[in-house]
Amino acid sequence: MKEKFVQKAVELNPDESTGKLKVEKLWELMEDHPYKEKMYAEFEIDKIKNEIITIDFIDIIYKRIKYFITNYKRKSIKAEIKHISVFEEMLVIDGEKKKEIVFQFDEYVVVDEVKENLKTVAKYDSKNTYLDEYVMTKYANSLFENGLSGLARQNIQYFKDLASSSDNYNKHRSYRLVENEGVTYLRGITSTNKYYEYGVDFAFVSSMLAFHDFMKKNSGVEYKINSAHINESKLEIIVDERFKKDAGEFGKVSTAIKVSTNDLGKGSLNFLNIINIGKDNKDGFYLFPKENRFESNRVKISHTTKPENVFATLKSMQNILNTSDRFIKELKEVKTIKTPDELRMKIQAKIDGPRSSFGHIKRLSDIFKTKIDNEITNLSTLLEMCNKAEELEIEFDLKDRLRYIISDIILYGNAK
Known part of the structure; x- marks a missing residue:
């Protein structure tokens, strides 16, 4: 079961890629996204839907993300601590029998509808995020690890009982879930009103649209996806310029953008400008320049950033694209x-x-x-x-x- 949540490398096989994808096809990844309509208007998708994005391996990454959003259904619920039990239970998932940490929701809210009795399996840092509220993460984890799950449950139950009798302990939180093959997993716990989930689909679509727009405005610039690591909540792709420039003793240099996102509570959406160095136009290795006080090589969007501000940032991506000349000057110095x-x-x-x-x-x-x-x-x-x-x-x-x-x-x- 662990394999489901491992961020794995995507095989980039040139025999399986055309390196082309229609904007309208790319947009299908946004079908169930909460900010679909706003993004459609901001990026004027209706005007460009028939255009072809040409980036090596874009179609392979599209298929991989399509797989995740089809087979891992995301949703969020709201719940009060007094309605949640946390305990260890032996479960059989995917034919594997194993002890798992379970969050049992006696009552929860989906949009405005109150529902009851939901069992979820804790993933990522959801258990620790929950325990952090009581400054008992290390203690409770030690009990679980040493076969004293019953004692851990008693301690957690104590705070649930307090929440039932005192509003000081009864916090409302948003619980971010993902369902796969009939099992619901809890993958993150966040605030109810200050967290905006963008996702691997949003990150990929927005970045490909940004590269496409830049190529249209800058003749001769072409891109290729050089590596990709993806799962249902996390993505990292490195997109290189296809053609390198001469950098003297450093050989051939081009810029690349590392696009990464993490849907979970402490994650964010990042676009980092880096350098690819090689003897020729073939793949080389990457250097990560530091930021300075006058120029930034990064766009960082936190999960507390409102959608309207995200769109404005993404539409100004040209500030960190195609900066080979500046990097070459830095290398020579x-x-x-x-x-x-x-x-x-x-x-x-x-x-x-x-x-x-x-x-x-x-x-x-x-x-x-x-x-x-x-x-x-x-x-x-x-x-x-x-x-x-x-x-x-x-x-x-x-x-x-x-x-x-x-x-x-x-x-x-x-x-x-």
Whole structure:
């Protein structure tokens, strides 16, 4: 069952992709979205619905997201603490028998309709979010882990009883659910009136429309999706410019946008401008430049941002697109490129350090072990090492952490 909620890589097979998608087809992903009508008007979909978006692998990602919104039905309910029981129960889901944390809603509200008796299985941080209200997360989790679920239930029941007799403990919250194959899962707990859910469908549609609009206004710019990791609540795709520019000793450079979203309470919708470096127009590795006080390389939209403000932000995406020239200037001004072996040693030290998350990945450590001459012409050797590291199949979160480490060292010489 865990596999259902793992953010997995999408295989980008060129034999299965046309690299084209009609706007009208893309818009089908918004069919059940709460902000569909507002977005339709803001982006003037009626005027562009027959246009074709040309981005490598857009059709493959479309099919994957279509699968999730079809098979994982999202909804939210409102409930009071006095109507909720939380306990551990042995359940059989997908043929697997396992102890799960269950939220039992004796009474809840869908829109304006009061309903009764709903059992949900806790996923992601929903259990901890609930327990955080009573500052008992660590204690209750310890009881669950040590086979004392009955005692944990007694403690939680105590606060439910308090909520039944005192408004000070009886909070109203919004509970975000997803239903798959007859089982309802609780995936997040948020406020009732200050949280706006945008979703993987919204993130993908809005970003593809933004890229499409930019390409129409800037002849010669073309994009390809270079990687994608998706599940029903989370998405990350990296969209590269197809054509690189010369960056001297750094080889060929293009900009890319990392689009990510997390539907859950602490998540947000992000568009981050990054650099792709390679010897030619083939895939290279990514560097993540830092923001400075004068220019931003990120658009970040929180789940507390109202839809009208989100649309205004998304329509000004051109501010972080196609900034290759600025990045190339920054790369050429990097002072540390005269000592590539020093940078290699810093990267190796971060990877092999005692508190490193990469200690178990010998293939990664081996890449950076070979000493290179401290000549500016040998920077290409260091870049090749970084490129090999990018190509490794390692855990999703670790890959991103590795990119940040390499970026911080190569661009700024940092090893903290």
